[in-house]
Amino acid sequence: MFFIDQLFMQQDHQEGNLPLVGRHVIERVDLETGEKLPPSVNQKVLEGSFSTKLTIRCDGTRVRVEGNPSRWQRIDNLFGLQTIDECVEIYNHVLASYDLPPFTKNTRFAHRQKPDGKKSSLIGNGAEITLIDWTRNHAVGKGREQSFIRGLSSMQIGRGRKPKLYPDGGTCNWGEASTWMMSKLYDKARELKRHLMKAQRKKEGVSPEVLQYVTDLISYCELVGVVREEHSFRQTLLKRHNLQFYGNVTEQDFYQHLQDIESAMKTIHISHDEHQTIADQLLSLGAVKSRQAANATQSYAMMWQHGTDLRQILGSSQFYEHKARLKAIGIDIGQQFDVSRMCPTLKRSEVIEVKPLRVPDWYKMPIVAESNVLPFHAYA
Structure with a gap:
């Protein structure tokens, strides 16, 4: 009214x-x-x-x-x-x-x-x-x-x-x-x-x-x-x-x-879109135990998004450790990054309903x- x-x-x-x-x-x-x-x-x-x-x-x-x-x-x-x-x-x-x-x-x-x-x-x-x-x-x-x-x-x-x-x-x-x-x-x-x-x-x-x-x-x-x-x-x-x-x-x-x-x-x-950083998603799901570990995995995910082949810079055990963490939030660094297929920071998108x-x-x-x-x- x-x-x-x-x-x-x-x-x-x-x-x-x-x-x-x-x-x-x-x-x-x-x-x-x-x-x-x-x-x-x-x-x-x-x-x-x-x-x-x-x-x-x-x-x-x-x-x-x-x-x-x-x-x-x-x-x-x-x-x-x-x-x-x-x-x-x-x-x-x-x-x-x-x-x-x-x-x-x-x-x-x-x-x-x-x-x-x-x-x-x-x-x-x-x-x-x-x-x-x-x-x-x-x-x-x-x-x-x-x-x-x-x-x-x-x-x-x-x-x-x-x-x-x-x-x-x-x-x-x-x-x-x-x-x-x-x-x-x-x-x-x-x-x-x-x-x-x-x-x-x-x-x-x-x-x-x-x-x-x-x-x-x-x-x-x-x-x-x-x-x-x-x-x-x-x-x-x-x-x-x-x-x-x-x-x-x-x-x-x-x-x-x-x-x-x-x-x-x-x-x-x-x-209305809600976004979370990769580090925040890892912490909220319990994929890591500390903010330091979350930030480290997030930095490798961002390198992967920019085209870096992480197998060339990480040891085998490190690569699979970070891969397992990221898989928990739907990111697979074992595949080549394709921006058209994923939005890794989008948590939820909902149509806004307007009420009096x-x-x-x-x-x-x-x-x-x-x-x-x-x-x-x-x-x-």
Whole structure:
């Protein structure tokens, strides 16, 4: 099931006279006419519990909030809010704290006049969505996250959106710089670890309760192999499909645009390969008694793979000793090496089965009412 991960919203109040909210305000004057222009206000950053942040801004006419409502006042957002109304309820609580009017649903529409030769644009009387991220989780199996992400990174999705695989193999983006849409897959456990390390480096550190909860969450993600799928709808796409008008669209209206990665998964079988060195295989099967003996036999196996006739450099007893060890793992150095007939380090190859991620019983799901009673303050 998809839920909302990020939401940018704004609403214009033509009557004006709203409180200015931001860090700084710049008064502007038209130098040619001397006319006073609307003030320019930069955004104010709000910080809630667990280092969560939102930004808010009002220039007297336009009210804007940016952030991740599913993460606000929560330890994590492995699972988040599934409806736009829930997200707006959180934002409206923040707006009320600054005596600003709430975001409202669009009930009337009109065409905004444009210069000659250009199409008019549709405007509503309520809030406008300028960016929204939809997210879901996949369980691909322990240790298979990187194989899954690398497998899908071999494919373009949608209308020719090319993949960008990060060097660590744990993240892949499609359309990263697009003004239309960006899609993304990444290893969730790895991201949680990165955020935890960042929090631990801060002066205030991490409380024992939070540390235990996040540690359990990381363990759960690693156990089932959680890969996060995200789709960021940018302003161009929202306006093209009239998805920007809060109250005039439902969650289902977005779902038809969330199928690119799903379609790619249906057309590709991704396998997860487990490899072991020859030395590790010898030790695990008990063919040798020490790492030193395993490494020695492995070095002769590698020489054999490069075309060396081991009978010419080993005594008879040594040759048959190493041959017996290697036969235990399916390598026969008595035959000429043929790369097309064997893969001596491949232990197992399995097709990855993708499942929806189950919510564990101990997981703390988001509750809007709880988020709205927690205090927050201006961070910058």
